[in-house]
Amino acid sequence: MVSPESRTFIEQARRAQIIECAIDVLAEHGYARTTMARIAEQARISTGVISYHFGGKRQLIEAVVAEVAKLATDMMVPRILAQPNATEALRAYLESNLEFMRVHRKPLLALVEIVTHATGDDGDPHPYARQAEVAISDLRKVLDWGQRSGEFRDFDQRSMAITIRGAIDAVPGMLLNDPGFDLDLLTRELVTTFTLATRRQP
Amino acid sequence: MVSPESRTFIEQARRAQIIECAIDVLAEHGYARTTMARIAEQARISTGVISYHFGGKRQLIEAVVAEVAKLATDMMVPRILAQPNATEALRAYLESNLEFMRVHRKPLLALVEIVTHATGDDGDPHPYARQAEVAISDLRKVLDWGQRSGEFRDFDQRSMAITIRGAIDAVPGMLLNDPGFDLDLLTRELVTTFTLATRRQP
DNA sequence: TAAAATTCTGATGGTGTCGCCAGAAAGCCG
């Protein structure tokens, strides 16, 4: 019952529609005001349909995360792997990540809303802490590449990965509060900044 | 009725106690599970007392933000201004900011919880978006200092400020999910990274 | 076409939250 093939046409269409509407509501109103009722209203269905197809709010949110994560991965990974060296790969990492934000603005904002606001049961770790760790460890692979090839200096990989991801993750907030934010300018500056910060020092 | 002098001794003590308990609950359980009842329980008083002294939850949260912001400002500003040049000032900015996180861990986490999770009425901007803008504009002053003195290269100030703040703001999340996180290592790496990234290129 | 399976509706019950308030307790002062 998990693979798309095993689902009815209606099932697939409804799921896609509901996910899209959830993204709209999340991006427009924020996590706190994203309720089953509002999503249902957006999709012009009744709330029961969401429970029927997803089981509950938590599972719907998980589906949204999976959807957007796939969108981002598909856009970034091929471009990064196509580069001839680590310096260009880091550039591609930054450029493709910010281009994703430009092209898929609403899904991005929805994802950020979820990742920053979702809560699990009290006591257990943040439900999407793992997501962040994966992102850091992926970026670390690029950094390791550059250190092994001698392109990069001898910084601590984890610290640098945290720094770069922090800089990237600051962008959605800017995008949200400053509609006229110049993404291209920031992209160029980010590439310059981290090229200088990582390269082997002369 | 706003200045501390115009308040009763009991009033001052209660306010301080409630703010401290609110910080504890925020840091321990997160914003979503920070309720009037839980704060009252922590302080071993009844919920009405909080409303009595602060007026409501929103005002209490504002008081917490003011308290922690003052704590941070007092620790950072003098150290930054004491530096002889912009390069050292940037170093002091980074070092004092991360030391604040080490020394005042709970207040920091409480502040982050509030700033990232508080919501205003639907439609109007994020209640603490202004806070972020101020932080960026303050950091920008240091960057401007360095460019005017010729110590720094000709980057875009706003972009660099966003990058640096993003890197710093990534730390609390790490602190939260990885109890053994090495703050000193990250501090050294951050200083090196942004020293290299900002300096006038040879 | 009739039965069966799927999909949908709209209301209801249960939970958790905040603000409010009547009245009690404690502190202050003449």
Add this chain to the structure above:
DNA sequence: CGGCTTTCTGGCGACACCATCAGAATTTTA
């Protein structure tokens, strides 16, 4: 000591939310 003010208690009403469900509508199957 006795009135007056400050401080506090604990419960109640109002509100928002999610899951659930009986039954209706629709689609599929035989």
